[in-house]
Amino acid sequence: MHRGKGMKFVGDSRVPAKGKFIPPKDYSEYPGKTEAFLPNFLLKEWMVGAVFLIGFLILTMSDPSPLEKEADPTSSGYIPLPDWYFLFLYQLLKYPYASGDYKIIGTVIIPGLAAIGLLLAPWLDRGLERRPIKRPIATSIMLLTVVLMVYLTWESSVTHNWEQSEQQGKIVKQVEIDKSSKGYQLYSQNCAGCHGQNLEGGVGPALVGKNLNPAIVSSMATKGGGNMPPGVFKGSKQELDVLAKFVSDVSKK
Ligand code: HEC
Numbered sequence: 001m002h003r004g005k006g007m008k009f010v011g012d013s014r015v016p017a018k019g020k021f022i023p024p025k026d027y028s029e030y031p032g033k034t035e036a037f038l039p040n041f042l043l044k045e046w047m048v049g050a051v052f053l054i055g056f057l058i059l060t061m062s063d064p065s066p067l068e069k070e071a072d073p074t075s076s077g078y079i080p081l082p083d084w085y086f087l088f089l090y091q092l093l094k095y096p097y098a099s100g101d102y103k104i105i106g107t108v109i110i111p112g113l114a115a116i117g118l119l120l121a122p123w124l125d126r127g128l129e130r131r132p133i134k135r136p137i138a139t140s141i142m143l144l145t146v147v148l149m150v151y152l153t154w155e156s157s158v159t160h161n162w163e164q165s166e167q168q169g170k171i172v173k174q175v176e177i178d179k180s181s182k183g184y185q186l187y188s189q190n191c192a193g194c195h196g197q198n199l200e201g202g203v204g205p206a207l208v209g210k211n212l213n214p215a216i217v218s219s220m221a222t223k224g225g226g227n228m229p230p231g232v233f234k235g236s237k238q239e240l241d242v243l244a245k246f247v248s249d250v251s252k253k
Pocket of ligand 1 (some may be wrong): 190191192193194195203206207212216217221222227229232247
C-alpha cells in the first residue's frame with residue numbers, strides 16, 4: 001500500500017458545509033506535493049526550531065536583561081514600571097478620568113469592556129464576509145484599538161523619566177546602618193521616602209558610596225538642588241547637624 005494511504009485531509013472548518021458531502025482526497029493523490037510527516041516534515045520543523053532557539057540564546061547572551069537591585073517590598077521609594085507590552089495600560093491610568101477617584105474606569109471598566117468585546121466578537125459579528133474591507137465595523141474598531149495602544153505606549157515611553165528609573169534600580173552595596181541612632185530616625189522621617197530605607201536610592205539617587213561631606217548634605221536637605229525640592233528637612237538646626245553627620249558617615253562606608 002502507498003505510504004499514507006487512508007490518511008484524510010481535515011476540511012476547512014470556516015467554509016459552511018452546504019450541499020452534499022464531497023469526500024476529501026487522499027494525500028497520495030497529490031504526488032510530489034506532499035511529504036511524509038515522519039521524518040521529512042518533522043525534521044524540517046526541528047531545524048527551524050533549532051535556528052530560533054540558537055538565535056534566542058545568542059540574543060540573551062549578547063544583550064542580557066538589565067538586572068536591578070534586589071526587590072524590597074518595604075521600599076516606598078521605588079516606582080515600578082510594567083514591561084513594554086503593558087505600558088499602554090499604565091499610561092491610561094495617568095489620565096484624570098481613568099485615575100484617582102475614577103480609577104475603576106481605568107483599571108476595570110475600559111480593559112474589561114475590551115476583553116469582553118474580544119471574547120464576544122464571534123457572536124457579535126456573525127457575518128460570513130472575510131475580507132477586512134467588507135467588515136467596516138469590526139475592522140475600524142480593531143484599527144482604532146491598535147492605534148490607541150500604539151499611541152499610549154509611545155506616550156508612556158516619551159513621558160517616562162528613564163534616568164530616574166535607572167537610578168532607583170541601581171545595584172548599590174549594602175552597608176551596616178545603625179537604625180536605632182538619632183541620625184537614622186531623622187533620615188527615616190525626612191529622606192527615606194525618596195532615598196530609600198537603607199540610603200540605597202529610590203525616587204532620589206542612592207546616597208551610599210557617594211562620599212558626601214556634611215555641608216553638602218545640610219545644603220541639600222534645606223535648599224535642595226537639581227531635581228530635589230528645597231525645604232524637605234523639617235527640624236531644628238541641631239537635628240540637621242546630626243542628620244548631616246549621619247548621612248555623610250553612611251555615604252563614606
Ligand atoms: C522628594 C524626594 C526627596 C526627598 C524627600 C529627599 N531627597 Fe535628596 N534628592 C532627591 C533627588 C531627586 C535628588 C537628585 C538631585 C539631582 O541631582 O537632580 C536628590 C539628591 C540628594 C543629594 C545629592 C546626592 C548626590 O548624588 O550627589 C543629597 C546629599 C540628598 N539628596 C540628601 C537628602 C537628604 C539629607 C534628605 C532628607 C532631609 C533628602 N535628600 C530628601 C529627592 C529627594
